[in-house]
Amino acid sequence: MSRLIFFAQPHNIEWAVTKLNSTLHLFQQQDGLPLIERVLLLYDNSFSRDMIDEHVNAIKNINYKIDLDELVTPTLGEVSNWNGDYGLRDKDWILLPHPGILLGKILHEITNSFDFREGNIGLCHPNPDGKTITMFALHKTTSGPAGLPKIRMKKVPLETDNFQTLKTILDKPSNGNYNTVLPLATIPMVHKRAIDILVKGTHEESLKYIIDNINKSAGFGFESIVQSILSTSRDLTEIYHSVSFGADNRESQEEDFFVLTKSQQIIWISCKFTKTIGVIRNEVKRLRLIPPLTFPKERIYSILATSRHMAEKYYSESDKDEYPDVHVCHVENINEKIYSISNRDGGN
């Protein structure tokens, strides 16, 4: 009978539960992996029952038949009572916890444990790319006159389903202050006409059309056009508009859009309807910063959305390599850029 061992995490619980979910799901789906029939949940006294229940619910949602053991330890680093019935044994799988001190403890237990002298143990490491889990299979034998252990270790990378949502990532730093944008089948006619003018017309023509037909504030009007374009993208799974950050709802920072691609990248999108190139340059410089999100920075991209004329002007007059991680797009090619981000493997 295989058992999964999971160390509850005091911080960033959403991410911890997401990892737990995707790992359990992988065991259910992947040929060659054993059936997990039991989970051992380890946590220390600082965890509230609510925090533990979040973990328990995640386990039961995947498979309500899984047997669950809970082991409370003095501190997460000091798992001195992790032995006997709860101790390591053959066919255990361990979802590796984040803190290095715990990883070291696990490795120390594997090599020195009296409970586990021979057999196989698997280590599961969900990778920061959000798409793969690397499994490390360890085989231990204890032989020779001194009874010294021998360990062999093999690496197996596996694809996993995406469980992480942008909502859970945004909820904490934004206090939930954002508008959810739903997908659209087509762009509304009034926005289609505006896009046409933004691509072919002058700034003044676009300004007039937006003010007369969409919003008295051209900036907000332009944002709503970009929103329509984004909501028709088939490469996005979540779109949030007017995302505010700040403690206690004080909203110290507000950003136009954060979106999540199908390939689990976050794109930070800022809209600038302007005819001043300096405004575009300053905003590009700002968009090179890492936004206040708990998420691997390698998977965060930035786009500045503007009119076609300004996007082309920026690329013809600026050093493209100065801020290579920021993409300046216009209303006609923004979804194309999102497609290329979503379908690339790795960095910019």
Added chain:
Amino acid sequence: MQVAVFPSGLSSLNTLQCCLSFISEGDNWTCWIISTPETRSACERFEEYNPKIKAIFHDDLEEELEKANDDIEFNFLVGPSTREEQLRTLSLLFNHSYIPKFWFIEESPGRKNEKRFLSSYTDTKIPMSILEKTVVRSVLLADDLSFIQANRIIWDVQSSRFIYNIQFPNNASRFGKIKIRDFQDEALGIFQEAQKRFGKHAVEGRHPPLGRFGWHQNAHDRFQQAGFRGGR
């Protein structure tokens, strides 16, 4: 012979400090730091700085293990580098029939040197060596030195971190909302660039109480959210 082996993290000076701490245990200690394309240049500079440090590119570790003497006892430090790189190094040790002794970095929240140790899971402790400013200067690249000088970033010997104290102009109290935001963007840019160069945990950002300039609570929130320390 005792060999401390671990992959180097992006906080390269933390890696150097760990190496020097292990080496200070005695003449029979050496340190193998395993490098990746991102950390190779720093590791090679550390090797030049102290001959008891050996920089090994991760693809070459297997070859090194094959020619290693039987009397080596390996000590594996868990903490620096990515999980993937740590497990890759460990796999090679295991698969060459070495079972290392495991160590971790023990530190108090204040992170002062006297409260930082390399600790094993069998209760052995090695005090962290102190990295003097002269050592830091001798192992940094010229470009990194120029960057810290230009932005008045200092090396704090006590906490073994770079400290970036934001420099406020004399007229900061007359800044309007937009200028405050631009100023914050600039400061965040320097802070994040320093973290990129020296490692996220190797740089601490600080600001004086913002009430001194009459800045709104939001400005304080934004600095806090970006990881700065400082009063309202």
